[in-house]
Amino acid sequence: MSIDPEMLMAYADGELGPIEAKRVERAIAEDPALAEEVARHRALRTRLAGHFAPVAEEPVPDRLAAMLRPKVIELPVRKRAASIPTWTRWGAAVAASLVLGLAIGHGLQDEGMVRTEAGQLYAAGALADALDSQLAANQGAVRVAVTFRNAEGRYCRVFTARAADGIACHDPQGWLLRQTHAAGTAARTDYVQAGSADARVMAAAQEMMAGDPLDADAEAKARASGWR
Amino acid sequence: MAAFEDDLLALLPRLRRFARALARDAADADDLCQVALEKALLGRASWQPGTRMDSWMYRIMRNSWIDTTRSRARAAQTFVDAEAGLGVGADGGAEARIALSEVDVALHTLPDEQREAVALVLIEGLAYKEAAEILDVPMGTLTSRLVRGRQALMAQLGEAA
Numbered sequence: 001m002s003i004d005p006e007m008l009m010a011y012a013d014g015e016l017g018p019i020e021a022k023r024v025e026r027a028i029a030e031d032p033a034l035a036e037e038v039a040r041h042r043a044l045r046t047r048l049a050g051h052f053a054p055v056a057e058e059p060v061p062d063r064l065a066a067m068l069r070p071k072v073i074e075l076p077v078r079k080r081a082a083s084i085p086t087w088t089r090w091g092a093a094v095a096a097s098l099v100l101g102l103a104i105g106h107g108l109q110d111e112g113m114v115r116t117e118a119g120q121l122y123a124a125g126a127l128a129d130a131l132d133s134q135l136a137a138n139q140g141a142v143r144v145a146v147t148f149r150n151a152e153g154r155y156c157r158v159f160t161a162r163a164a165d166g167i168a169c170h171d172p173q174g175w176l177l178r179q180t181h182a183a184g185t186a187a188r189t190d191y192v193q194a195g196s197a198d199a200r201v202m203a204a205a206q207e208m209m210a211g212d213p214l215d216a217d218a219e220a221k222a223r224a225s226g227w228r
Numbered sequence: 229m230a231a232f233e234d235d236l237l238a239l240l241p242r243l244r245r246f247a248r249a250l251a252r253d254a255a256d257a258d259d260l261c262q263v264a265l266e267k268a269l270l271g272r273a274s275w276q277p278g279t280r281m282d283s284w285m286y287r288i289m290r291n292s293w294i295d296t297t298r299s300r301a302r303a304a305q306t307f308v309d310a311e312a313g314l315g316v317g318a319d320g321g322a323e324a325r326i327a328l329s330e331v332d333v334a335l336h337t338l339p340d341e342q343r344e345a346v347a348l349v350l351i352e353g354l355a356y357k358e359a360a361e362i363l364d365v366p367m368g369t370l371t372s373r374l375v376r377g378r379q380a381l382m383a384q385l386g387e388a389a
Contacts, residue, residue, distance in 0.1 A: 007370045009378065013349070040382050047385070048350045051331045055248045056241040061258055064240060068233040069264050107261050 003027045008034060012041035062139055108163045108180065115143075123168050123175035130226070131157050131168055131175045145221045148209045155214075155227045158205050165201045167208065170227040179204045232272055232328045235281050236265065242352065243285055245259040249347035260296065268294040286352070287306065287362045290344060298338070342377030345370055350378075 010016050011024040028034045045093050106115045114128035130142035142161040156169040166180035247257035273352040360370040
């Protein structure tokens, strides 16, 4: 009776049903070469499994584990070093605005930068214009520090204006204000304290962000397509 | 929602091991893991809770790997076309392979279709049926690839196997 190589292999792997296994066992009893082949199959499995087992014991690299941590559930791509320099720039932009003496607040409302629609606050006036048209790091009364996409895939921009800092996200009605922090009078005169104030906006943006902040090209493209 | 990520995280060590058997080296293997995880996160809607996540992920990873090797092959082809006239034809991977173990070298002499079958069954420990489903081939195809791959490995690794 002949046993084909596939069947012998399946026997070695415990993949045969009881009747076929019996057949193979009878053949093995008559032919030591078959028994040797089974032993070789099993030894190969042991050797390969043993060779690769340490990989599964290694600590998982951070960059992979980070993709699966709750904070970055929606992230589509790389989430790493890129965000750090962006925030450094943002910090620098805030610091620069402070040095220039942008301080002391009228509210955004007093400056005509806010409108309400369906009970929600949207950017208006100079703020809406800046959010629509300014690229990050442009100069102006309103500066845009960084642009990113949130979990819903909408474009959001972190802005800093004379009266307040905040985050606005684009929806069909315009720029919905998601976060605003009034520029405190005392804080704005002090470099260090101001830095800690913008940390709140920073932290909020980091929470909302899916993926990395947009780079200059992506931002220009997003602007060209009306932030949709 | 978080359960999905937690389950993936728990699978990650096995996924890295599978990737290591497919890819040429550890760095490529982790890049492959990253691509597969990105696809899994984006395609989470296609995951059916209650079914086996390991099979789902192995399949995503294997398909990612095929995509990667195909685009590599295209890139390599371009390179050869451009350089052929200059007589550059040596396999640049030859020196790198010296550092690899005997097992790695033997595994990488196998055709891809045999290597993936060997990896799923012998390294990942899956049943034939599970491996056949992941690779989307009939059982007979799986066993014939597997037996050919194993015989080649046993021949190369000799008595020590």
